[in-house]
Amino acid sequence: MKVKTVAEYVASGEKPEILFWVGCAGSFDARAKKVSIAFAKILSSVGISFAILGNEESCTGDPARRAGNEFLFQMSAIQNIETLNSYEVQKIVTTCPHCFNTLKNEYPKIGGKYEVLHHTQLIQSLIEEGKLKIEGGAFAGKRVTYHDSCYLGRVNGEYEAPRAILNELDATFIEMDENKTRGLCCGAGGAQMFKEDEPGDKRINVQRVEQAMKTQPDVIAANCPFCITMLMDGLKAKEKQDDVMVCDISELIVQSNGL
């Protein structure tokens, strides 16, 4: 399987159906790269033609903007919008809810207007349209709980798409007490990912993992590369990393369907 860039599509005179915005984590972080691969496999398995920007993609600017560095944000955003507009991109899907939010809600004011989907939304619609069917088996008897990322959930109001997918698995799905609008942050947002915590009693990711552990999960499903890092670190702090897996929803589908 070959993942092509938009430039490669253009060179061969074709146009992809959708742009897969990979994001910094999906491109560089060892754990998040696996999510990029999983999602690319899903897209490819259903025959959607997709492209990435490759080296022409840069950070959307979300962490810079929320850190307060508007100059850096604008530089990133304007650069990206120039690139996207030059390829006449109309539809974008991304595996990162921070990229999703910035592309969807913040780029329009700067001149970038696109239809933007989070990968769980696209996957849900593929399932609804019957194009993607989740095979059973892999998760039979497993307990799965789900962590809402702030930027997909509370900020953009998407609580149902990920749950609809999880309900297709043959696992037992158990909600944490703190779910949907009351889902606790993993601790990474607002550029916290890139700095040490302020003094306090405990780390936010540890608190979140404690909440998740109450459901006695085999798997904590997530939808954000930064949440995945944070939850895995939290499990390590609790020495539960060998008992509980943290997976992106796309990875669960890949495992189920043996892609």
Added chain:
Amino acid sequence: MTIAQIIFILLTIAVFTVAFRQFKRVVDNIKLGKSEDIAGDSVQRWQNVALVAFGQKKMFKRFIPAILHFFIYAAFLMTQVELIEIFIDGFFGVHRFFADKLGVLYTMIIGFIEILSVLAFVSTLVFLWRRNILKVPRFIKPEMNGWPKLDGNLILYGEILLLIGIFSMNGADVVLQKLDPAHYPDTGTLPVSSWLGPALFGGLGEGALHMVERFGWWLHILVVFGFILYLPYSKHLHIFFAFPNVYFSKLKSRGEMENMPEIMNEVKSMMGLIEDTGDMSDDIPEFGSRDIRDLSWKTILEAYTCTECGRCTSECPANITGKKLSPRKIMMDIRDRAEEVGTKIRSGNPEYIAEDKKEAGATLTIDNFDDGKSLFDYITNEELYACTTCNACVEACPVMISPVEPILEMRRYDILTNSQGPSDWLPMFNSMENGGAVWQLPDERGAWTKEIEA
């Protein structure tokens, strides 16, 4: 005209004159903020007012306090009907002006108010218990020490006085209706006072009953006057401000931070995408919010609307894990700083004119104001930088306040104007600027695809 009438009329005029000034003070303080065009869909805005402010939709995320609060709120709204009668009676020296005019309807209205009042009375006692004996955690956070704690209790004491007033007045009246029907028109059977009145005051003589009735009437109206004068100094202001605050709350996505067109245009012109607008050449610009004048007026309205319930703080991941950040404290600090700046500006003291703007005959305004302090004297960086922008506080607020917005505006000031901020962020900023990614890595961005091809 009786002496009572004269006292009532003079008192009403005095209370409303003073109250007008105090409310104007608050409105002036709100206007110290930056102008912000609140545009868009008034249908959606009125819908928010109907559901969130009037209908208390967001309160019901926590059912028990919501239902108790709803009783007090409903009693407050309905009592306004009775208050109209109290004003008519007070001005014209009549007694229960509407009683014989409305007949059964009057009995129903007063009866309904009585039932709500009992529910409100119980709710008020439960609230006092929650604050002072049960000590619900969100009411005993550090920012609640001192005045905020007393403020919360004073309001509840005031409510109890109001209810004592209503039931003394109605209870004595019911007994008097039997003794002196000429002066005390029949109110019909009231659900509470018709048994509470005889039970409490049944043995009293006519003179004593008359005293109790007048005591109740005056107590009620005096506490109402007290509340009107007290509101502009109290968190209780939410009973009015919740409505405009919800109306003016942002309709755009929570995920969209306020764009900064001046920086956008500067960057676009740097990149040769637009003509240089020259906006930034004349002055060293200040970005973000350092003080009250740099905040949107809407944020200051939010600060005055906050009733310190602490739902935001109890949902804040930073606060839950023991960090200093409390979204409620951010709003309280903004309000307190707005009070301080407003008071100093109204003093007209030329001492508060900024050094570089001190010219002969210059008068003190918000534009040349400098008292050597700022919001940063109230809110520390430790608080600002603990925010994960998760929006749990925004979600939790029953009156649609956003503590995230001023936090991010103050970060903008610290980073863009002060060039400060956590040093941990510098590598991230540098790699974004130089490599277009949050991490500086030797790999190519598309290198991950090799793994899939293999």
